[in-house]
Amino acid sequence: MHFLGGGITWLQPLRVSLSLGSRLGRVAAGSLCRFSDAFLTCVFLSVRGLAPAALKLDLEQKLFGQHLATEVILKALTGFKNNKNPKKPLTLSLHGWAGTGKNFVSQIVAENLHPKGLKSNFVHLFVSTLHFPHEQKIKLYQEQLQKWIRGNVSACASSVFIFDEMDKLHPGIIDAIKPFLDYYEQVDGVSYCKAIFIFLSNAGGDLITKTALDFWRAGRKREDIQLKDLEPVLSVGVFNNKHSGLWRSGLIDRNLIDYFVPFLPLEYKHVKMCVRAEMRARGAAVDEDIVTRVAEEMTFFPKDEKIYSDKGCKTVQSRLDFH
Numbered sequence: 001m002h003f004l005g006g007g008i009t010w011l012q013p014l015r016v017s018l019s020l021g022s023r024l025g026r027v028a029a030g031s032l033c034r035f036s037d038a039f040l041t042c043v044f045l046s047v048r049g050l051a052p053a054a055l056k057l058d059l060e061q062k063l064f065g066q067h068l069a070t071e072v073i074l075k076a077l078t079g080f081k082n083n084k085n086p087k088k089p090l091t092l093s094l095h096g097w098a099g100t101g102k103n104f105v106s107q108i109v110a111e112n113l114h115p116k117g118l119k120s121n122f123v124h125l126f127v128s129t130l131h132f133p134h135e136q137k138i139k140l141y142q143e144q145l146q147k148w149i150r151g152n153v154s155a156c157a158s159s160v161f162i163f164d165e166m167d168k169l170h171p172g173i174i175d176a177i178k179p180f181l182d183y184y185e186q187v188d189g190v191s192y193c194k195a196i197f198i199f200l201s202n203a204g205g206d207l208i209t210k211t212a213l214d215f216w217r218a219g220r221k222r223e224d225i226q227l228k229d230l231e232p233v234l235s236v237g238v239f240n241n242k243h244s245g246l247w248r249s250g251l252i253d254r255n256l257i258d259y260f261v262p263f264l265p266l267e268y269k270h271v272k273m274c275v276r277a278e279m280r281a282r283g284a285a286v287d288e289d290i291v292t293r294v295a296e297e298m299t300f301f302p303k304d305e306k307i308y309s310d311k312g313c314k315t316v317q318s319r320l321d322f323h
């Protein structure tokens with residue numbers, strides 16, 4: 001992933017991106033155009049598009065217990081990438097408890113769009129507490145954010161921007177990018193229609209858990225939870241939550257968020273699946289005794305029923321180191 005550095009230095013890559021423009025199309029003698037590698041890579045990726053079958057396989061095999069997120073993300077990305085002439089950028093808002101797979105899915109999406117995935121120059125990560133820590137600098141952050149996004153979309157139209165920790169973002173910062181997410185063909189000569197914006201947030205996790213718990217208590221299957229049971233509750237809940245990063249946000253009341261994607265809290269069996277996946281990723285044989293021991297070290301809620309892991313699969317990797 002293309003991380004931004006802290007403070008003033010994080011404008012540095014923007015200058016690189018903006019200056020890219022002058023390197024893109026130098027007309028040489030005989031009208032031969034010379035393009036930068038980055039530009040050619042971007043064009044190649046845009047033409048190549050998305051392989052929906054590969055994304056589907058990745059999500060189905062790697063992401064556990066998230067039937068709604070799998071369905072929505074697949075539908076959203078496939079539809080968006082198949083559309084030769086989108087009217088606005090794709091915006092996804094991912095919500096759920098810690099460790100339920102929001103960053104993990106962003107990584108899978110990034111890899112399916114840009115082969116270098118999180119390390120690609122066209123995938124940009126903003127982390128609220130790292131990049132926008134000071135409340136008194138909101139105006140500055142808004143300007144920097146606009147410049148950063150404008151610069152990078154000018155260099156590659158199909159750039160991906162991921163905003164992590166939205167619930168820790170000072171209210172209002174995100175509205176600075178509202179014009180880029182709207183139905184405009186161009187803003188100041190730049191088209192944002194092929195870009196993808198992904199917002200990650202713990203906000204709404206309580207609402208999602210409540211719905212999951214209601215289903216469980218009513219003896220209904222987790223897989224029976226449908227998007228319509230959650231999406232409206234989420235958008236209203238996030239809009240009214242002062243600590244969601246989207247509090248009273250123009251992005252919501254102008255309907256600029258295309259999909260609210262709920263991540264369900266993970267159960268004991270999903271934690272075990274995460275332990276097995278991690279063992280395989282380390283090239284080790286799956287040892288069911290260790291799988292059970294790691295899963296049993298996790299803590300589960302609510303207090304009485306103990307159904308959902310309170311950290312999802314988040315500490316699985318570090319716990320496995322002790323076994």
Ligand SMILES: Nc1ncnc2c1ncn2[C@@H]1O[C@H](COP(=O)(O)OP(=O)(O)OP(=O)(O)O)[C@@H](O)[C@H]1O
Nearest residue numbers: 062063064097098099100101102103104274313314
């Ligand atoms: N649903 C899942 N399926 C498979 N693996 C998962 C899932 N959820 C989490 N993991 C594993 O746990 C790790 C941590 O999860 P991740 O960082 O995606 O959580 P998150 O939802 O973004 O949490 P936070 O809100 O705290 O940032 C992932 O890298 C992945 O290995």
